[in-house]
Amino acid sequence: MIRLNLTQRIWFSFISILLLIALLIGVIYPISLKSTLTEETYRIIEQEQARFANPTGEHNIPRSEIDFIERREAERSVGHLLLMNQRGTLEGDPVPNEVLWEMGEKAHHQLARRGRYELTYNEATLFYVIFKVYTTGGEAYHISFMWDTYRDQMVNRLWGRLSYIMLLAGVLSLIPAFWLKHYLKQPLTSLGVHFEQIAKRNWKEPFYWEGDEDFEKLSHQFEKMRQNLMKYDRAQKTFIQHASHELKTPIMVIKSYAKSVKDGITPKDNIEQTMDVIIEESNRMEKRVKDMLYYTKLDSLKDSPMEKEDFPFGSIAYGIEERFRLHREDVNINVKGDSITLMGDKELLSVLLENLVENALRYTIDSIELSAEESENAIIISVFNNGENIPSKDIDHIFTPFRKGNKGQFGLGLAIVKRICELHGGYPEVVNQKNGVRFQMTFPKNKDR
Secondary structure (H helix, E strand, C coil), rough: CCCCCCCHHHHHHHHHHHHHHEEEEHHHHHHHHHHHHHHHHHHHHHHHHHHHHHHCCCCHCCCCCCHHHHHHHHHCEEEEEEECCCCEEEEEECCCHHHHHHHHHHHHCCCCEEEEEEECCEEEEEEEEEEEEEECCCCEEEEEEEEEHHHHHHHHHHHHHHHHHHHHHHCCCCCHHHHHHHHHHHHHHHHHHHHHHHHCCCCCCCCCCCCCCCHHHHHHHHHHHHHHHHHHHHHHHHHHHHHHHHHHHHHHHHHHHHHHCCCCCCCCCCCHHHHHHHHHHHHHHHHHHHHHHHEEEEEEEHCCCCCCEEEEEEEHHHHHHHHCCCCCCCEEEEECCCCCCCEHHHHHHHHHHHHHHHHHHCCCCCCCEEEECCCCCCCEEEEEEEECCCCCHHHHHCCCCCCCCCCCCCCCHHHHHHHHHCCCCCEEEEEEEEEEEEEEEEECCCCCC
16 A cells, blocks of 8 residues: 655645546536537527528517627528428428438428437538428428537537636646645644654643644644643652652661661560561551552553442441451441442452541541442442541542551552542542541442443
């Protein structure tokens, strides 16, 4: 397949259009023009026939200067003859016998008062009209005829002039072709330069185009893409910075404790306590790495179908209640709405509820409530703890990655909750209540969530 650039495509399109128009005109125009002039030839013959038959009638009275001229030209080119008694008596212009014989045959078989005919003689076409006249002596036929010279000359003249017009139009069409090439290439060239900059991760320069609605729309779409790339780049850098910062502390602790043990120094009271600190920091680092991997894994689930299923809320709520019961023995964990049916990825929703409960354990006084409610259009999962209210300045950022409260650990737990909620078509909320804080996840009640 031949590859063409934009300029070549523009020229190819213009040339193709011109050739197509020329081909259509070259085929259709002569046929149409010839048919029209043939009709005009018959009209002239009939008009002159009427004038010949009635010299003093209305057909012979010039109504204008143009009519007078047309009459003169027509009279010079139309011949007449009268055929009496079925080719018995002939009057008028002389014609060859074979032509007269064919005209007489047509006249003899003509049923209508007037008929149009044509014949070929000496490789030329003769048009004639037969008008039947009733006399006391019997039927008579007024035959008026005209050669195709007039028609062919007019066709050739008009076709010649049209050819010049088409040639001129083709040359003049080069002007808009040059303009269109410049008009299309200028914004596309500019857009290509900006794409090259983006490929080099340099997306600080905006791209706006004014003057054309379609190119303006394209520039707005490009600008939206640029903004999203910048936003993604900032988020990626922030994620790496926070992740590095969060991992730096346990690594430093583990490294310093291990080095102290190697040097024969025991930071804690004994080697066992020292090892416990190393293990604890290792577990914290492992938990943070798992959270980071899980958070980035959720991005890939946007473009892949989830394994959704129907299951009761209690099937995940009671398992989490049993798992976290021993974390704080002074906290009472209650489950409500255990029979409410959820639809979604059971593993993801279990992680969502687990992170909410883990977060609630850090702030609650002595009570946590896991509940599910069903309304007409939605299913609401909520986790309530009777701890202190969240400061109003922190509520809007509570689900932002690496945002930690005063007892927070890593700042990814609630961000994971939000991401899982969005993957199911829902949205998260946090509400300060009089006696505590409620985290509320709302999911649409339909099969596509």
